[in-house]
Amino acid sequence: MMPESTPVPVSPTEHTALVEAAQRALAARDQSGKSGIAAAILRDGQTIAEAENEVHLQGDPTRHAEMVAIARAAEVLGTTDLKGCVMISTLQPCEMCLAAMRFAGIRRVIFAATQGRVAAKYFAFPHLSLDDFRHGDDFDAIGGVCEDLVLHLYATGEE
């Protein structure tokens, strides 16, 4: 396990974006083909991309909410370099999304539901934890924010 650095606290803007994402996740749960996981990407305090999980909608297992948000943010900014952007997600990003964020230069993520409290199916490598992906550098990952709003969406489910 890598040592954690002290992260910059969650800002009011980030908190608001996470509450809004939770609302979208709750709404998406009831929509055909959607899953109740939502993400957003902020830059300079503005939301530049919002997304929900589209795995079933697109029939593509790589289209997690964070991945769709990254694609949209890159389109909005006209570059694949999302340095300085903040990821917001209703669920702790899986290993795929953590790596995608890293490739895109995203160094900060605020999320609600944490790995230890949700079904195992949301992660590909249960022997690895978020700390394994911090790499001892300037990556801020703050979880458990507004967790009670969405935890019931993820706490159950088959393996």
Added chain:
Amino acid sequence: MMPESTPVPVSPTEHTALVEAAQRALAARDQSGKSGIAAAILRDGQTIAEAENEVHLQGDPTRHAEMVAIARAAEVLGTTDLKGCVMISTLQPCEMCLAAMRFAGIRRVIFAATQGRVAAKYFAFPHLSLDDFRHGDDFDAIGGVCEDLVLHLYATGEE
């Protein structure tokens, strides 16, 4: 580091698919917007999807060759469950692609260029290695196959 199990040897079909992928990678290198990385997905000895890296073509940092191949295979099969499929890639899959394969149920990958011989930029978490993603289970990852065909494409490059 997790112990490795003894993998099923590379089949002639898999070998041929990797040589074909290497040819596509070499051709893609010279095409506008493409990168010289190619992948394929086999099922029952047949190639059901081929792809090259489309990060720059699509302006989406998540569109590695393996990710595009997974999306195409899921479309061809009409399901996000790619159990029994084999991933072929000219470059060792990064952490994002390894996780995506796991979510899709792909348990076997044959690749050419290995992490230790290519530029660091192709991986998001240099402190993790392929063995960290084996998870001690029935995941076969065989690298270095036909490595000399493509290694020069990846051995150089900035960090």
